[in-house]
Structures are given as structure tokens and as C-alpha cells.
Amino acid sequence: MVALEIEQLSKDFATGFWRPRPYRALDALSLRIETNEVFGFLGPNGAGKTTTLKLLTQLIYPTSGRISILGRPPGDLEVRRRIGYLPEAPYFYDYLTAEELLAYFGGLFGLRGAACRARVGDLLDRVGIGGERRLPLRKYSKGMLQRVGLAQAILNEPDIVFLDEPMSGLDPLGRRDVRALILELRDRGCTIFFSSHILSDAEALCSRVGIIVGGQLVTAGALSEILAFDVSGWEIVMAELDPAVLPDFQARIRRATRISAGRYAIEAPSETEPDRLVADLRARGARFLSANPLRSTLEDFFVQQVAARRAQPPAGRLMPEG
Amino acid sequence: MVRVIGLVAYHVFKESVRDKVLYNLVLFAVLMIGASYLLGQLTAGQDVKIIKDLGLAASSMFGLFIAVFIGVGLVWKEVDRRSVHNLLVKPIRRHQFIIGKFLGLAVTLLVNLAVMAIALYAVLALMAWREPSLVKASVDAPVLDPRLLIAFGLLYVQLLVVTSVALCFSTFSSPLLSAALTAGLYVVGHFNADLAHFENVVASPAAAWLAKAMYYLLPNLAPFDVKLAVVHGQPIAAGFVALTAGYGVLYMAAMITLASLIFARRDFK
DSSP states (O other): OEEEEEEEEEEEEEEOSSSOEEEEEEEEEEEEEETTOEEEEEOOTTSSHHHHHHHHTTSSOOSEEEEEETTBOTTOHHHHHHEEEEOSSOOOOTTSBHHHHHHHHHHHTTOOHHHHHHHHHHHHHHTTOOGGGGSBGGGOOHHHHHHHHHHHHTTTOOSEEEEESTTTTOOHHHHHHHHHHHHHHHHTTOEEEEEESOHHHHHHHOSEEEEEETTEEEEEEEHHHHSOOSEEEEEEEEESOOGGGGGGGTTTOSEEEEEETTEEEEEEETTSOHHHHHHHHHHTTOEEEEEEEEEOOHHHHHHHHHHHHHHSOOOSSBOOOO | OHHHHHHHHHHHHHHHHHTTGGGHHHHHHHHHHHHHHHHHHHOSSTHHHHHHHHHHHHHHHHHHHHHHHHHTTTTHHHHHHTTHHHHTTSSOOHHHHHHHHHHHHHHHHHHHHHHHHHHHHHHHHHHHHHOTHHHHHOOSSOTTOTTHHHHHHHHHHHHHHHHHHHHHHHTTSOHHHHHHHHHHHHHHHHSTHHHHTGGGTOOOHHHHHHHHHHHHHSOOOGGGOOHHHHHTTOOOOHHHHHHHHHHHHHHHHHHHHHHHHHHHHOOOO
């Protein structure tokens, strides 16, 4: 079942005061997200990720194109009841406490009384806000605000959540918590659409990713399709290695990088049998430390795609007049 | 729908309480008590009139400060700080947000004016109790004149008109500019009646037409000010009060509709 469908979505912003010219922030984006998918929307800063999320939540209106969320237009109140949204670097009413803020938002979803209080209490426990929940939000750190932001995004037990850079501002423990939360939501049947420029998060969480550069979708698909998971080579680390012996191994290794005196990281192609190479190096007096397979990562792919797109002449930025 | 608007309004009021807006009431009380004490020393007979005049003028001034300075930030602050991004993705329509914001400030102003009215009556009662001869001396109007409430009521409607103007500016302009424009309209609004008969003083039909257009467009705030009539015990017709209040309600409805239309079309970048 389709949870979210985007067709030829474009957004122009006017730039300049006296002679405003349209600046295309998003160019003909088309995407289909199935129910219960975890979709990672990736791109460098300024690529159009936040613009897309704001269009999906109707904080801004599209210049052209169509959005359908759960089969309805994005401004529909029924859609609003069934979605959750965490903006980038969220700001909340700082005169309220975390409890009061969530009770306010709960009220907008029709929650009230004891049921509302219980839900708010559970959620704050879930995102790790303890005794601080009775402090005004102006006293919260960035990471704590991000946690409150996550809590308000899932307050209504949404069918789809849109998360804009959910890991930003969080320490390693916080990131681990958010990853666990996203997977828990997925297990509950929720569809998750999140933007990020932190690729390890996407790699750990997503069933599919889309990469956007300069307002245009470069590629979208399952990670297994995008990335070759085959081993492309080996990295072997040896100690007490005499550099004089390296030329003898020239045919079997790609390169050797000196880490410190006698310690080398040796990169070998996939045809090389790593155990035999290690045995031969040991026979020449070196000591084995570690061996790891080399795989193409999302980061390699991302860097390659962004570089390829940027090498092209700029398309779809400042639009021609008329 | 009513519940959603009520929630927004309740939180505007809550914010004004937590931001210590109601502290101005303490200042008002100090001013009233201080003035009554000083006037008691200086004059005889006229002090009741002066206290009434001062009480109404101070209520008007404090109310105006609240209406303008909170009004111009009502929407702008939310957009500027981006708190609106969390709120508007919830099941709430943009015009409900605007109406809720207006009603929240309306409640804040109502509480303010109610407390000020009570304080003014308390000071007057104290003066009458301390100096029973005052009751005889104040021939124009009784010391505890119930018609003071008419003055407070019309003042409240006037402040709501000012709030609706400030709110409307707040949907598209920065607080500083909005405050300047609202204050400007407040001043112009007191001289608005002069524009209605501008054709008697200018020859150009275009200028007269423009003046007429301005007369209908700008708020006419002078009729809301019945301070002098109340203080001097002059009659105020019920029809006049109803018509003035009705005009105020229509004007603020138009302003809130305009604010909602502007806000509904905005992109929140």
C-alpha cells in the first residue's frame, strides 16, 4: 500500500526585492513510499530536504506538482491527525514545561484529562526526559529539546512520521535511542520518512534511500540495489614489517600505507587470497594485526553522486525570466 | 473547532501571565492610591472627578500598551521563532490559530480592565468613606457611578479593535513596524471623524473622495472614548453605545478575516 506519493513536485522561492526572480529550491521531485517503509532522504546542506518536508506538511505551498499522503492532500485535517513531524532544530514555547507543551499538543489531537496525562508521561519516559519535564523549556539543552521534539512528533501514534535531521544535536547515547525509537515505530507499522546528511544513520535504519542534490532527485532505491555489497578488496594491517620486502609483493597488493614505524595498512584487491598474503608476510618477519573486507559504502556512493551532479552545469537554480 | 481555538487562546493568556504582563496592574494600583492620597490633600470636591478621569485614562494607556506590544508579536514571534512549524502541522486550520491568538489577548485585556475597574471603584469607595461630604459635593455624578462601567466597556471594545489591527500587521510585518503602524492608526483613529466632511474644506473632488475612502477604511476610535461624558455626568444614549460597540465588532471581524486570509497564504520558510 502506498503511504506517500509525490508527483513532479517543484517549489520556487522569489529572490530579490525590486525585481524578484524565482529560485528553484525543488525541481520535479517524484517519489513513492510504501507503508511501513523507513525511507532516508539524503543530501548535502541546501539540497532541498527541508523544503520537501515543509511541502509535505504544508508549511509551504508547492509551485507545481501533487502530493498524496495516505490517499489525501497534505492539508486535510484527517491527514494531520495521522502524521507526526519533527522540524529541524525545533523550537517550542519556552514559557511552558515539557509536560504542558505535550498536553497542549495532545489537546489539539483531542486527548484530554487522565488519558492525556498518561500518554504524555509515557512519551517523556520513552524519550528519556526525567525530572526535567516540570522545568520550563527555556532551560533545556539542544539535545533535550530534540527529545521533546521527537515526543511531540509521535504523540498521536501517527501512521507516518516526517523527521527532519532527527539525530542533530544528540550525543552518541541520544542517537542510539533515536535509532531504537525509529525501529520500534517501524515494528508498530509506522512509515518513517527522515532526512539526514549523516549516512551511517541511513545505512543502519533505511530500507530505501533517495539522494537529492541541488533540488533534484539523483537516485532512489533499496540500499542493496544502490550499493554493491560485494567485497571489493581487503585491508590488512601488519606490524614489524620491513618496507624493503614490499616490492616483492607488488603484484598482489594495491598499496601500502605507513601508519607508524614498522606498522603498515596494506590494501589488496579482491583476487588476492588474504590468508596466503598474511602467511607470506609473516614468513618475511612481519606480525599480523588485523584483516578487514572492503565494501562500497553509502558514503562512497553519496560522494560520487554529489560530485557527478556538481560537475554538471547548474540546472534549475535561478530560473530564466519571462 | 471551538476547543482548538480555545486551546490556542488559553495559551496566549498563559504566556502573558508567565511573562508577567499582569504586573502592570500593580503599577496601576500604586498610581491610583498615590493619586487619591495626593488629591485628597490638595482640592475639595473636584478630586472625585479627577480620580475618575485619571483612572479611565490610565486604564486606556495601560490597555493600549498591552494591545499594541503583545498584539504585534502575537503571530510574528511564532513565525520568527518557528514554533508555528510544530503547531500548524497538528489538526488545526490557520484561521483557527489567528482567531485563537486574538481571543487569548482579548481575555488578557479583559482581566486587566476588570481588575483596573475594581481598583478604581475601591479607591472611590475609600475616598467616599473617608470624606462623606464628597458624596454631596459631587453634584454632576455619584461617586460610585455605575456608568463608569460603560466607559470601561467601550474602552474594552476600542482596545480589541486596536488588537485586531496589531494582529493583522503581525501576520506579515516585523513587530517594530507593526507597532509604529498600529500606534499611528490609533492616533489617526481619534481624528477620523474630520475626514468624513473633508469636502467642506477642500475644493478638489479627488482629495475629498480620498478622504472619504480613508474615513471608511481607517478605524474611527473617537466614539469609544466617553470619559468626559461619564466624569461630568452627561447622558450617554443606549443606542449610541450599542451602535459604537457594533461598529467595533464589525471592524475587528474585518481585520481578523484579513489577517486570516494573509496568514493562510503564507509560506513558512
